[in-house]
Amino acid sequence: MRPFRREKTTLKGFSAELELAPFYIALHEHADPDAVGSAYAVSSAYRASGIWAPGGLDRRAKALVNTLGMGLVSSVSGVERLLVVDTPDTSQFSLEDIGRPEILLLDHHFVSSEADADVFYTDPAAPACSDIVFEMLEAGGKTIDGKQAIALLAGILSDTGRLRRGDAGMLLRVSRLLDASGMRIEEVLERLEPARDLSEQTAIFKGLERMRHRNEGTFFLCWSEVSSYESSVASSMVAAGADVALVASDRKGQVRVAGRCSQRAVSAGLNMATVFSGISMEFGASSGGHTGAAVLEATGDPEALLNATVAACAAVLSPTR
Ligand SMILES: [Mn+2]
Structure with missing residues (x-):
């Protein structure tokens, strides 16, 4: 397989990278609301061509996809650029089988090895990938609409155990996102609850x-x-x-x-x-x-x-x- 370039960049640099050319977004197996929320916000703020979830979605992620009215693509075979969010392990995407696209990685997991990506930004101290995405949108000068705010809030609430973890900076961002969403925290949480069967x-x-x-x-x-x-x-x-x-x-x-x-x-x-x-x-x-x-x-x-x-x-x- 073609070797990864492993270029570490800043949030502003990552935002500029996403502006360069169209790309698809890949979600990890059994994708959670943080992955879905990150993908939705990035996809609507930049020129993403589609979101791909080859390993399916968990129950809350499905509820969020329905709330946001998101469509997913079934294949990314032959695409040139793939943004991987919320997962350090890009090997799960069988990159060779899909033509080894250029890999951009945005993530918050701690990994001991170097990122398997061409361009990456990772922050293991970030409580959620959605929190990083919001910082990136701000660094890139993007304004956030109500649905993007709901998506990112859902991701942050989900990955922090409903705000049981996190720091002051994250809470300030949550506050700005709530303001942009026009909602209260409990209303966002409701969007994460699957309809009762x-x-x-x-x-x-x-x-x-x-x-x-x-x-x-x-x-x-x-x-x-x-x-x-x-x-x-x-x-x-x-x-x-x-x-x-x-x-x-x-x-x-x-x-x-x-x-x-x-x-x-x-x-x-x-x-x-x-x-x-x-x-x-x-x-x-x-x-x-x-x-x-x-x-x-x-x-x-x-x-x-x-x-x-x-x-x-x-x-x-x-x-x-
Ligand atoms: Mn996450």
Whole structure:
């Protein structure tokens, strides 16, 4: 692959670089509101030809994309310049496959290695890439419109845990952005909340109504049955304090069990993927997952599967083990 030029520039220099020629913007995998907010503001302030999110968007980023009415392009194959925002790792874009465009990188992550980019500006002290973008727009003499302000505020609120991190300079910029957006902080936060799915919410309540629990030492093991959204129900049980949450759904004899567990249970040695693969062998089922979250699929009686899984989790968490 053609080597990167690795030219570090200033914010003003970066702004001038973006003015030089059209470019596309790339978002990292499972893009978050900071990536989307940064891309929207840059795209509308300069001559960006399109925004590309090859690894998809997370739930809040999708809500922000809808609020802003953003369109995304499905490919950037053959483009000459690509601006990468909010990610130091440009290797995830398979640059060779898209013709190795010139890479411009704007980011706030700390990386020990040199930036894999042709031109870059990175500030690991910045709480959000959106904060850097706002500074760059100001350095480049751009005026901010209401939608750009909402996009950048969303990015900053999202990456700072709703302003739990940051410095005085960032708060001053947040203040100017709020002024430009004409909104209050809570109104911007509302834009980040995905619309509630009524059937999912109903499944969560039904699952919680039917939930049963037992203790193993100081651990709470909880289980329930629903007809759909078993993973959301299990996550809600963990949010309510369950150390182990097992939720089965039965679709015409096809049983699916979603398992989730608390960090406390993981620290005590519980691995949901291992427990599920043991149960799979016993019941001729299939399973997959990670330490804290796994899924099992089988034909059979959901109650028998739940009982066996609860017992297997209890055995791992037992204080007398
Ligand atoms: Mn970020």
